[in-house]
Amino acid sequence: MLSKRKINKVKLPNNKKNLRLDKFIDLALYERNGYYLSKKPIGRKFDFVTSPEISQMFGEIIGVYLLYHWKEKINSKFNLIELGPGNGTLFKDIERTAKILPNFFENADVHFIEINKELRKIQEKNLHYFKQSKIRWSTALDFRSELPSIIYSNEFFDCFPVRQFLNDNNHWFEKYVKFNEKENKYYSINKRVVSNKILDYLRKYKRQKIYEVSYSRNKYFEQICKYLKKNRGICILFDYGYNKKIKNFTLQSIYNHKKTTIFENIGQQDISSHVNFNELIEIAKQNKLQINEFVSQKDFLLKYGIVERKKKLLTQNSNLNKNLLDEELDRLINVDRMGNLFKCLVVSYL
Numbered sequence: 001m002l003s004k005r006k007i008n009k010v011k012l013p014n015n016k017k018n019l020r021l022d023k024f025i026d027l028a029l030y031e032r033n034g035y036y037l038s039k040k041p042i043g044r045k046f047d048f049v050t051s052p053e054i055s056q057m058f059g060e061i062i063g064v065y066l067l068y069h070w071k072e073k074i075n076s077k078f079n080l081i082e083l084g085p086g087n088g089t090l091f092k093d094i095e096r097t098a099k100i101l102p103n104f105f106e107n108a109d110v111h112f113i114e115i116n117k118e119l120r121k122i123q124e125k126n127l128h129y130f131k132q133s134k135i136r137w138s139t140a141l142d143f144r145s146e147l148p149s150i151i152y153s154n155e156f157f158d159c160f161p162v163r164q165f166l167n168d169n170n171h172w173f174e175k176y177v178k179f180n181e182k183e184n185k186y187y188s189i190n191k192r193v194v195s196n197k198i199l200d201y202l203r204k205y206k207r208q209k210i211y212e213v214s215y216s217r218n219k220y221f222e223q224i225c226k227y228l229k230k231n232r233g234i235c236i237l238f239d240y241g242y243n244k245k246i247k248n249f250t251l252q253s254i255y256n257h258k259k260t261t262i263f264e265n266i267g268q269q270d271i272s273s274h275v276n277f278n279e280l281i282e283i284a285k286q287n288k289l290q291i292n293e294f295v296s297q298k299d300f301l302l303k304y305g306i307v308e309r310k311k312k313l314l315t316q317n318s319n320l321n322k323n324l325l326d327e328e329l330d331r332l333i334n335v336d337r338m339g340n341l342f343k344c345l346v347v348s349y350l
């Protein structure tokens with residue numbers, strides 16, 4: 001467990017009070033000293049490695065997909081918005097791919113939505129191919145532009161804090177966090193749900209033993225859907241997640257590539273949860289958006305030609321190591337690795 005001095009780095013409210021789980025996660029990730037505001041999280045040296053960091057082929061396939069949709073359905077000025085660009089690697093791969101269709105970037109107003117100042121610096125440094133003055137950075141989505149949009153992300157929606165509910169013989173309990181002064185550590189407790197509004201909401205999950213929900217994630221996605229509906233556009237997102245009932249909560253924390261508990265290394269480690277894609281799909285449908293794709297990462301990448309891309313890379317460049325490329329491809333599409341757990345959702349109003 002951490003010493004109290006270290007825990008205090010992230011300012012948590014009065015220790016004697018119970019803190020709702022999502023509020024605790026929000027502070028651990030987004031408070032001034034929280035994980036996403038103060039640490040460089042991504043890359044082989046850091047806490048986790050993401051698909052664009054594993055292989056350029058991931059971004060190239062997404063790039064071709066975006067070019068196709070832009071050419072077919074927009075073909076005019078548009079917003080190209082990346083949510084949580086990390087090191088900027090995915091963008092770099094899309095940008096290289098777009099050289100086959102120069103009109104694409106000539107028409108693009110590029111926005112990066114990035115909350116982490118350190119990552120923003122890395123993004124600026126990594127984008128030496130691009131005229132940086134054309135990129136706009138913000139910490140939150142801005143819906144003022146009336147242009148159609150292409151919005152995309154990888155491992156962005158898993159960052160949002162969740163609430164956790166347990167059903168014990170039709171009595172609902174919610175997870176809260178408490179601080180034990182004597183032992184100098186945080187732990188979780190279950191508090192009976194008394195709010196009628198929440199109990200009403202939970203009624204439709206009465207057959208489930210547990211229910212995990214991220215209201216902030218759903219709200220963020222809903223804003224995107226409404227924006228797409230207003231000005232047209234498409235949103236393509238990759239994340240780990242599920243579309244079936246879950247038996248266990250999915251909240252997890254990682255520190256230096258190792259699984260931990262959320263009460264360790266507060267503010268220093270990644271906390272994430274699996275995305276409930278059913279809820280996102282439902283939100284998109286309620287807003288009359290089309291569901292263009294909802295498939296595993298494996299199926300998406302295979303459908304849009306990652307195997308052919310690998311072959312082409314090998315014939316174009318004899319210096320490339322075939323075994324290395326095979327390993328990259330395997331990590332991305334093998335169902336025991338990222339292939340199945342990661343999903344791709346594409347929704348549009350075009």
Ligand SMILES: C[S@@+](CC[C@H](N)C(=O)[O-])C[C@H]1O[C@@H](n2cnc3c(N)ncnc32)[C@H](O)[C@@H]1O
Pocket residue numbers: 036042050051052053083084085086087090113114115116119139140153154155156159
């Ligand atoms: C898990 S990383 C993924 C990075 C990158 N997309 C990749 O695949 O390598 C999440 C990214 O989203 C950013 N981020 C997390 N929460 C955010 C928020 N609420 N608003 C804006 N950016 C956020 C992080 O700083 C980081 O760049």
